[in-house]
Amino acid sequence: MDLSALDTKGLQLLHAIAQENVEDFSAQMEQETDVESGKFKQLAEYLLNSSIWEGTVLAEIEKRQKEKLNFSVEDLFVHAGQYDKFVSVEFYRNSDAFAKYGESVNGMIVYGRKQRKDLTGSILVENYERNDGIILFNSKVKDQELNWQLKTEGFLASEVCSISTFTEDPNEVVYRKPGKREIPNTITIPFDFEGFELPVMENQQTSWKFKKNTKVLSHELTRYFTNELIMGKDIPEAIKLEFLYDDTGSQFKEDVLIQFYGYGYEKQLLDQNQKNLLNKLLKSRADRREGLLKGDLSISNKRFEQFKLDFPDAYRQTRAAFLKFTDETLSENETQHPVYWDEERFVHIYGRHYVDHFINMSTYKGTHFQYSFKDIRRLLCLVLKSLEDEIEAALSSGRNYNKYGDQGYYFDGNYYTLKIDADGRLMTFFPMS
Template identity: 30%
Template sequence: MTYSQEEIYKFTGQYDKIVSVSFRYGSESREKYGNHITGTFYYTPAERENLEQIIANEEHPKTDGQIKFKVGRGINKLTNEQIGDLRYEGILASDIIEILSFAKHVENEFSKSDIRNLPDPITIKSNFSDIDEEELTLWTNNQRLKNGYKLISEEINRHNGIILRKYEDQMPNEHLKNFKDLQTGEIKEKLKYHYLNSKYFKDLLSDEEKTEFEEVIKKEVDAKIQILRKELEKSQERWKEVGIDYKQALAWLIHFSSNFRPERLTHGKIPVWWDYESLLHIYMRHVSETQVGERFESKTVFQYKFKDIKRVIETVLKNTEDEIIEHFTNNPERDFKKVGTQSIYFNGDYYAFHISPNGRLRTFYKNN
C-alpha cells in the first residue's frame, strides 16, 4: 500500500491542498474515474477530529479505507453522479499510486483557534456620478427576469415602487390596480415605503407625503423592535436586564442593523436572502461582538472579524449554490438543510445552515 488514510491526511488532507491524484492500473477507482482526478480531500468534522488525534502520535497506524474527495466542476470530465460518489463515498486509499501538489507553505486551518482572515476584496474604482441608480436597478431586474432569474420580495417591491413613481400619471387603471386600491387611492402596503423613498430621493415629496413617509418609517422601526424583543426574550430568562448585562453588544447590534433591509446573499437563478429576523438570529448567537444573553453564550462563534461575517456567509452559500438551485428546482416546497456530517467546509471550519422554500436563510452557524 503506497498511501494510508493517516498519511494522506497528515501530508495533504489536513492542509486542504489542491492535489492531483493518480490511480493504480486495474483499480476500481481508475476504472470508475479515469487515470487521475484533481481537487481536495474532504473530511467530516468527526473524521477530522479523529485523524487529528491519530497523527498527534509519532507512531500511528497506517490503514486502508475510503477517503472522500471534492472536485471542482469543469476541472475533471466527470458526471454529476461521479462527483457525488467522490464527495459522499470517496476513493480507496490503496487505489492511489501518486499524489501531486504545489510545494508551498501551508497551515492546518482546522486546528487554529485564532481569528481567521479573508483576502482583501479587489477594489475597482469607477465613476457612477452620471448614472441614475434607480434606472440601473430597473434594468438589472429586467435582465434577471428575462434570463429566468428570480427576484426576492424586497427587490420586487422596490422595482414596483419605482415604476409607480415614474408612471403613476400615465398608467391605465388595469395596470394601476396592481399597485393601488383604485377606490381609495391607497398604495399597497408593501410598496408604500419604496414608492415614497423613490420620491424622496428625487425631491418630489409633498408636505403630506413627507408626513406619511415618516409614519411608514416609524411603522417599520416598530416592527423591527418587536422582532428584536422576541429574540431578546429567547436570549435569557430575565431578558429585560440584557441592556444592563450586555450593554455594549446590544448597542453595537442595534447600531449596525438599524438601517437593514432584506437583501440577497447569492446571485443565481434561485437566490438565497435574509431578513431582519435572520440577521438577528445569526448575529445574536454566533458573532462575538453582538452575542447577547446567557442562553446564547454557549453557541459557537465565528472566527472572523465583524466586518467579514457577511462575506463568509455569502462565500459558503456560493460554494453550495449549484446544489441549492438543483434542490429547489426539483423540490420547490421542501427546505434545504446542511447540518451534521453534511455541513459545508470552508477555510478550516464547517458551517451548517437552513434555507426555507422561498429562499430565506433561517439559520447559519459554525459546526465545529
C-alpha cells in the same frame, strides 16, 4: 528489463507507454485490409509483444500495491488534508479508481466534521496507525456527474499511487483557528458611485430575470415597481394593490415608502415634512427589529437598555444594520429556485451568531462568526454558490435543504450549518464551533 529497479512512478509511466503502443498497433491493424500481408503480420507480432509487456508491468504494479500501502488515510491527511491544500492525486493504473476517474484528479480532499476531528488527534502520535479507507474528493472537473461521484463515492486510499501539491501553499492548519478572519483570495476593486442610479441598475437586473423566465420573488417585484415610481412611470392600480399597498389596500407599505423617500433623501429632494416621515418610518423599522431580537434571544427590556449604556458603539452598529436591511435574494440570477432571507431570519442569524454582547445577555449560548459583518453575507453567498446544484435539486422537488452535523459545509477552517425552507427562505446559517 529488470522492473525491480524502477520505482512505482516509473512503472506507471512504463505501463502508460505500453498501453499506448497496444492501442496504436490495434488501430493500425484495423486499417489493414489484407490480413495475409507482411505488414499485418508484423503489426500482429508488435501487438502481441506490447500486450505481454503491458501485462508484465501491470502485474508488477499490482504486486507492489499489495505489498505496501503507499498512502493511508492518515498520510493523505498529514500531507494535504489538514492544510486544506489543492492536491493532484494519481491512481494506480490497475485500480478501480483509474477505470472510473482516469489517470488522476485535481482538487481538495473532503472530510466530515467528526473525521477531521479524529484525524487531527490521531496524527499527533509520531508513529501513527496507517489505515486504508474511502477518500472523498471535491474536484474541479467539468463533468458534474464525475465530480458528484468523487464527492459521494470517492476512492480508496490504497488506490493512490502518488500525490503532489503546490509548493507555494503554506503548511498552515486553519481548522478551528481562533481570532478574526478575512475571506481568502479577496480582491477589493474600487467603484466610483458618482452618477450611479440605483433604481435603474436594480430594474435592469430584474428585467434580465423576466427575459430569462427565471423566478422573481415578491420582495424583488415590490422593489422593481417602487423603482418604477421613483423613475416617474405610471403603475396600474392592480399592480399597486398586489405589490405596493399594505393590507388596507390604500396605503403604501413601509418598505415602499422607505425606498421611495430614501432615494429622495440621497438626491436632496425632500422637504422637512418628508424627512420627518422618513425618520419616523426608519425608527419604526429598527424598533420592530429590536423587538424581534429581544424575543428571539429572550432578552428583557431592562437588560437591553443596559446593553445600550454599556456598549454604545455595538448598539449603534446594531441599530444601523437593522435600519439598512431589506428582504434580499441571495442566489445568483440564473437559479430557478432562489434563496432569500427576510428581516426575521436576518435578525435571528445576526443576533445569535455575530455580536457577542447579545449572547452574553441571553440564556441562549451560540457560536460566533469569525468574520466582519459585511463578510458574513459574502461567506453565505459563497456557500450557496458552491452548493447550488444540491440546493436546486432539493427545492425543485419541494423539499427543504439541510446541511448540518457531520455533513456541515466546510470553509476556511470551520463547519457551517445551513437550513433552507422548501420555498427558498433561508432559515439559519451559523458556524458549528
